[in-house]
Amino acid sequence: MSSLHGFDLRMQVNGQPVELEVGYNELLIDVLRDRLGLTGTKRSCDMEVCGVCTVLVDGQMVSGCTTLAWEARGKNVETIEGLAEGDKLHPIQEAFVEHNGFQCGFCTPGMILSTKALLKEYPQPDKATIQWYLHGNICRCTGYKKIIDSVEAAAQAQAQTAGAD
Amino acid sequence: MRAVGQSVVRRDAAEKVTGRAVYVGDMKLPGMAYAKLLRSPYARARIVSIDTSRACAMAGVLCVLTSEDLKGIDPYFGPVLKDQPILAAGEVRFQGEPVAAVAAIDERTAAAALERIEVVYDPLPAVMTLDEALAPGAPLVHETPPRANGMFSDVKNLIARASNVVHEFHYQHGEPTEELFQSPELETFDDVTTYPMIHHVMMEPYGCVADWQGDQVTLHAATQHPHPVRRDIAQIFGLPLSRVRIVVPYIGGAFGGKSYAKVEPIAAALSRACKLPVRLCLTAEEAFQTGRKPSARVRVRTAVSPDGRIVARHIEVYYILGAYADVGPRVTQKAGYTALGPYRIPNARIDAYGVYTNTVPAIAYRGYGVPQTALAYELQMDRIARSLGVDPIELRMRNVLRRGDRYTPSDSDFDADLPGDLAELRHGMPERGSRGPWTGQGMAVTLKTTIAPSLSQAMVRVHADGSASLFTSTVEIGQGAKTALAQIVAETLDIDMAKVQVILADTALTPYDQATSSSRSTTLNGYACQAAARDVIRQLRDIAAGSWGVAPEAVKAEGGIVKAADRQMSYGEALDSLFGMTGAEVVGVGTYAGAMGNVPLSGITPFWEIGLVGATVEIDHDTGETSVHELVSVADVGKAINPALAEAQDEGAVMMGLGHALWEEMVYADGQLVNGNLVDYRVARMGDLPARLESIMVENEDGPGPYGAKGIGEGATCAVATAVAAAVNQAAGIEIRDLPLHPERVWRALRDHALTAQQEGK
Ligand code: FES
Ligand code: FES
Numbered sequence: 001m002s003s004l005h006g007f008d009l010r011m012q013v014n015g016q017p018v019e020l021e022v023g024y025n026e027l028l029i030d031v032l033r034d035r036l037g038l039t040g041t042k043r044s045c046d047m048e049v050c051g052v053c054t055v056l057v058d059g060q061m062v063s064g065c066t067t068l069a070w071e072a073r074g075k076n077v078e079t080i081e082g083l084a085e086g087d088k089l090h091p092i093q094e095a096f097v098e099h100n101g102f103q104c105g106f107c108t109p110g111m112i113l114s115t116k117a118l119l120k121e122y123p124q125p126d127k128a129t130i131q132w133y134l135h136g137n138i139c140r141c142t143g144y145k146k147i148i149d150s151v152e153a154a155a156q157a158q159a160q161t162a163g164a165d
Numbered sequence: 166m167r168a169v170g171q172s173v174v175r176r177d178a179a180e181k182v183t184g185r186a187v188y189v190g191d192m193k194l195p196g197m198a199y200a201k202l203l204r205s206p207y208a209r210a211r212i213v214s215i216d217t218s219r220a221c222a223m224a225g226v227l228c229v230l231t232s233e234d235l236k237g238i239d240p241y242f243g244p245v246l247k248d249q250p251i252l253a254a255g256e257v258r259f260q261g262e263p264v265a266a267v268a269a270i271d272e273r274t275a276a277a278a279l280e281r282i283e284v285v286y287d288p289l290p291a292v293m294t295l296d297e298a299l300a301p302g303a304p305l306v307h308e309t310p311p312r313a314n315g316m317f318s319d320v321k322n323l324i325a326r327a328s329n330v331v332h333e334f335h336y337q338h339g340e341p342t343e344e345l346f347q348s349p350e351l352e353t354f355d356d357v358t359t360y361p362m363i364h365h366v367m368m369e370p371y372g373c374v375a376d377w378q379g380d381q382v383t384l385h386a387a388t389q390h391p392h393p394v395r396r397d398i399a400q401i402f403g404l405p406l407s408r409v410r411i412v413v414p415y416i417g418g419a420f421g422g423k424s425y426a427k428v429e430p431i432a433a434a435l436s437r438a439c440k441l442p443v444r445l446c447l448t449a450e451e452a453f454q455t456g457r458k459p460s461a462r463v464r465v466r467t468a469v470s471p472d473g474r475i476v477a478r479h480i481e482v483y484y485i486l487g488a489y490a491d492v493g494p495r496v497t498q499k500a501g502y503t504a505l506g507p508y509r510i511p512n513a514r515i516d517a518y519g520v521y522t523n524t525v526p527a528i529a530y531r532g533y534g535v536p537q538t539a540l541a542y543e544l545q546m547d548r549i550a551r552s553l554g555v556d557p558i559e560l561r562m563r564n565v566l567r568r569g570d571r572y573t574p575s576d577s578d579f580d581a582d583l584p585g586d587l588a589e590l591r592h593g594m595p596e597r598g599s600r601g602p603w604t605g606q607g608m609a610v611t612l613k614t615t616i617a618p619s620l621s622q623a624m625v626r627v628h629a630d631g632s633a634s635l636f637t638s639t640v641e642i643g644q645g646a647k648t649a650l651a652q653i654v655a656e657t658l659d660i661d662m663a664k665v666q667v668i669l670a671d672t673a674l675t676p677y678d679q680a681t682s683s684s685r686s687t688t689l690n691g692y693a694c695q696a697a698a699r700d701v702i703r704q705l706r707d708i709a710a711g712s713w714g715v716a717p718e719a720v721k722a723e724g725g726i727v728k729a730a731d732r733q734m735s736y737g738e739a740l741d742s743l744f745g746m747t748g749a750e751v752v753g754v755g756t757y758a759g760a761m762g763n764v765p766l767s768g769i770t771p772f773w774e775i776g777l778v779g780a781t782v783e784i785d786h787d788t789g790e791t792s793v794h795e796l797v798s799v800a801d802v803g804k805a806i807n808p809a810l811a812e813a814q815d816e817g818a819v820m821m822g823l824g825h826a827l828w829e830e831m832v833y834a835d836g837q838l839v840n841g842n843l844v845d846y847r848v849a850r851m852g853d854l855p856a857r858l859e860s861i862m863v864e865n866e867d868g869p870g871p872y873g874a875k876g877i878g879e880g881a882t883c884a885v886a887t888a889v890a891a892a893v894n895q896a897a898g899i900e901i902r903d904l905p906l907h908p909e910r911v912w913r914a915l916r917d918h919a920l921t922a923q924q925e926g927k
Contacts, residue, residue, distance in 0.1 A: 033191075039184070039187070039191035042190075042417070043190065044369065047844050049843045049844050080183065081184050083183070089182065089183070093182040093183065096178075096182050097174060097178040097179070097182055098174070100813050103644065103813060103814075103817060104368070104369070104415070104417045104642060105186050105417070105643065106369045108182060134851045135850050135851050135852040136850075137851065138366075138848060140365075140366050140367060140420070140817075141368075141418055141643045142817050143813075143819055143821070143849075143858065144854045145820075145858050146816065148851070148854070
């Protein structure tokens with residue numbers, strides 16, 4: 001259904017089907033934060049250069065601040081809220097906790113989702129690959145070293161579980 | 166020790182990695198309205214008229230405010246001088262200054278309403294640079310001298326005259342330096358450096374949710390200063406302090422930028438006017454128009470004996486403070502005071518000035534004025550070393566303050582082991598000497614006081630089951646205070662950390678704390694938290710002594726148990742014994758109150774924060790591009806309450822400083838800030854991390870805080886840009902004295918150097 005003002009958007013968010021009417025010019029970040037209450041996705045530069053609004057659309061990194069909601073139609077959108085299962089943190093989240101991959105936490109949801117995309121594409125990334133892949137996620141607090149430690153630890157944990165399977 | 170000195174997991178970890186941590190922009194109160202600000206397009210202009218009628222008539226607009234609507238209150242704020250209007254009144258003084266505010270049913274409507282506000286401006290000549298501001302007959306940024314706020318006892322010499330120089334600080338000891346500079350036995354060095362305007366780039370821009378109800382207001386504010394902001398709001402609106410409540414949620418980075426009132430007064434005014442909760446969240450671009458680091462021009466003259474000892478130094482510092490003073494006068498005097506550097510200097514003179522211009526106001530920034538002066542005095546130390554043929558670290562070794570020295574004759578004893586720290590750096594940078602072409606090494610050592618005098622109070626409640634809650638107004642800005650303070654309280658009460666809850670920064674509940682700033686929280690607020698926990702222990706011992714009929718001194722408290730001779734009971738049992746009923750609690754209070762003293766700044770700094778960084782760089786001599794291979798920081802922390810978090814603070818400080826060294830600069834052209842956004846303003850990114858970044862912790866347990874802790878988190882930021890500049894100068898044999906070291910600047914310096922060499926060769 002579509003009208004002059006908007007259309008019915010059907011997508012999956014964190015595995016759950018979602019259907020709502022959105023405006024043609026509504027941004028994905030606003031739909032997630034304001035309409036669905038998923039405020040874990042943060043906003044900073046609003047210009048697709050800082051990465052704090054990163055979400056995964058069908059597994060790909062996307063800046064929520066410059067993506068129109070309708071671009072997600074029929075797709076699966078993954079936000080930071082979708083990673084943990086109940087109290088059980090995702091291995092990437094665990095690695096960020098253990099290695100202090102954050103301070104203020106504002107860049108963290110985007111950083112963790114970008115890490116998820118990275119590890120899917122490059123399960124055993126070297127340091128240069130991590131730096132290149134996450135170059136678009138700014139963190140003003142940590143100095144990045146402990147984020148890289150976290151990503152490396154997450155890669156290792158992933159390899160171990162894969163080996164165990 | 167069971168808690169202190171352990172790298173325990175952060176208290177905020179689970180919330181922050183799952184997206185559940187709440188920041189101001191995530192808050193939604195019932196009926197909440199959304200605000201936007203209209204900003205001045207001119208650096209300086211007279212406001213001829215503002216017509217808001219078309220905006221007011223728009224569907225969904227709840228209220229529109231201009232300075233005309235703020236008549237019933239005291240519509241000015243500013244921590245030192247009340248010179249900043251909540252909304253520009255009569256005149257705008259920088260491009261980006263708020264002129265009108267709209268609250269509407271959503272942000273989109275508020276933004277659309279801004280476009281329907283018609284402002285007629287009469288542009289006036291502006292002063293954009295230091296030279297323009299100081300020129301005879303220059304237009305005055307403030308034609309009438311502003312009122313003092315009265316918040317700081319230590320700000321002296323505020324100038325009550327119409328001048329662009331808003332504050333001066335002067336100091337001297339020993340012989341007149343001018344005479345020594347003429348001495349034939351001494352070599353005198355004279356250098357001028359400039360330091361650009363730099364923005365904080367906290368990833369979360371400014372935000373506040375104001376909720377005015379009846380005769381009271383609650384502000385959910387991203388601020389480092391809940392109590393000072395409460396005071397400002399109370400004064401502006403004529404409310405008792407008890408009717409103003411500031412609650413601080415998680416903050417997405419601050420770095421000094423969220424010090425004192427910023428967006429809180431206008432958010433409160435909007436909520437009061439439309440009788441609804443109002444959320445005002447700025448964009449990242451607006452954050453650039455809210456505050457920046459003071460830019461500076463510094464001249465340093467130093468007379469040195471042939472054996473490389475500093476005999477005299479005169480430093481002249483001009484801080485360019487922008488359109489409103491904010492904390493600029495305090496930066497001027499505090500950083501002015503330490504501008505001699507961490508050295509023994511028998512004859513010294515300091516002249517520091519804070520100057521208004523028509524640019525974004527300069528506000529607090531990690532390092533508080535020290536990086537600007539360090540660039541001058543440390544690059545000069547390198548030049549002295551070269552001229553005398555001495556190794557740069559050796560030259561510092563000869564001159565640095567020793568433990569127990571006095572920075573100035575009336576100051577507190579110097580509390581760090583600088584020769585030891587320098588030895589750590591030498592040890593930590595083994596490549597020294599084995600360099601390739603176009604590769605260089607540099608270092609810088611800096612000195613910073615903490616805010617002094619300052620005040621913190623804390624409260625600890627021990628509950629009926631022996632668990633405890635700490636109430637303190639420290640703000641969790643990412644530094645890990647929530648975790649470190651829990652560690653201090655658990656250690657002092659000698660109970661498991663899991664039993665300690667921490668309630669932070671809600672002025673209705675948590676006791677007074679002056680500031681989460683100046684590297685003071687773990688050390689000085691931590692001192693108050695420890696004192697509160699000790700107060701609880703004292704009371705528990707008294708209770709047990711009373712119940713057993715023994716002297717309190719005979720009772721020991723250990724591991725959550727009070728014991729005397731063969732008797733013992735848990736903290737909880739002790740509380741039950743008090744009234745013969747269960748449920749009672751003991752409440753302990755603790756205070757840190759800094760000492761006043763007969764020192765030039767009137768408050769005695771309780772610790773000296775050292776910055777010590779070494780850098781190895783390589784230059785591309787065709788493009789002028791600098792690659793940083795190695796950054797080593799020595800953090801003299803006294804005692805790391807949580808070593809991993811202390812290291813994290815230091816690493817973050819270094820990498821922030823790397824941006825200051827290489828790229829960061831707010832650029833003005835024709836009165837307009839031209840790069841105030843994250844596309845055009847470049848900060849350090851992950852790919853910029855050098856191959857080696859190391860933070861060396863020195864723990865001499867010589868600080869005034871719990872277990873010997875000292876402040877940490879600013880030191881490296883003070884030193885790193887200068888260390889990188891020194892390394893670039895050494896790599897290329899050039900004398901760059903200005904930041905940032907972007908390729909064009911380095912390339913031009915290389916070219917000039919080559920031309921001079923050619924001409925000299927002829
Ligand atoms: S807010 Fe979307 S990339 Fe910065
Ligand atoms: S943790 Fe603060 S921006 Fe990354």
